[in-house]
Amino acid sequence: MKIIEETPYRYRIEQEGAMRVPGIVYATKSLLPDERNDMALTQVANVATLPGIVRASFAMPDIHWGYGFPIGGVAATDVDDGGVVSPGGVGFDISCGVRLLVARDLARERLEPSLRAVMDHLDHAIPRGVGTKGVWRVRDRATLEGVLSGGAQYAVQQGHGVPEDLQRCEDGGVLAGADVAAVSGRAIERGLDQVGSLGSGNHFLEIQAVDRVYDAAVATGMGLTEGAVCVMIHTGSRGLGHQICTDHVRQMEAAMARYGITVPDRQLACAPVESPEGQAYLGAMAAAANYGRANRQLLTEAARRVFEAHTATTLDVLYDVSHNLAKIEQHPVDGETRTLCVHRKGATRSLPPHHPDLPADLAEVGQPVLIPGTMGTASYVLVGVGDNPAFFSTAHGAGRLQSRHAAARGTNADVVRRDLEHRGILVRGSSRRGIAEEKPEAYKDIDEVIEASDRAGLARKVVRLIPLGVVKG
């Protein structure tokens, strides 16, 4: 594999062999994975062989090894030119994403005396851990179908939130095209009682405060002045999305030969977007996306109740955006507008100012891009910029440096918790193993990832947030 440094923030993997386009990795020298013993760059090259891929196989500065596609990968295929959709390009946690809430008129100093109490109440109010039930125990199939078709919009219609919440959600809180018939009975079964739950791993709900402001005009417009208190929610579609990914990978593995598609890694199983298998996956994926959005809406309500009871203020939605999704979008390719299937896996959509999919009140500033760090480090809000070649995509987090196993081997939950509390960060975990696996040192430096994203021209920094309390999945 030949890698060329194009700029200090962009590397090109030369097109060779079965690759249909080059690979483009946005990273600094220190963030770039080691090409000899890291699988992630090989995955970027593998993705470049997919039928219909256009422009390049992209990777964001938080790139690391994933299932088939790298995490931090972006690939767009031309729908009208045999372009494929691949479940591995979305990942197992379909529509995993981030929602940021801003506490109305609550500065950090005013929260601090009651922070411990608020965290104890969140500890009770936020269900989390593997296999847990959510705050909304959906008992009947009709209600779950409402969630799968209507997402956060349906949740609000059912009384879980206010209409203003939806204006600040990607796609108004509901992704069109959900096909409940493409969701297996097993996936439905797993989804029934998990709406409004965090899950595990890197999922969390954090109380944060604005620590640094980079663009005062944009930040003020978003209510993000220095010291402002926020709540960040990071979760996805739980067991339902996982089951849908499993089901459709299996179906596509069986179908690929029929379409004459060969891929260098069986984890890149795919089918043409315009095939029954491609359409079934996209329909089920949209259903999982809506489940993920309803999930974040229910957790918003749970956190809101705690803040309203214990801080005498409420929480407003700043934005909700997914970083694991494939979407049908229009983009120019070689001077012509084409319909593309844009896979973002561990990559945040980042629309520039005046993009037609933005709500009117964000038209001037662009889409808020929400990027969490680790439980001990900063998170960021950025905004989309106009000349992003990666189909308006940015990093999604710090990116793992160590495997879960390696991270847990070097420490334990008590050590990690003590380290964090020493720095004034309260932790409410769900499993000791999970706390150890999620230690901040297991990840890349989020400040460096954000700096690289900003300098590479993928998005622009607005504010830096630091954690005050972490409710960990």
Place this chain on the structure above:
DNA sequence: ATGTGC
């Protein structure tokens, strides 16, 4: 990520 693994 996941009722964590054939």
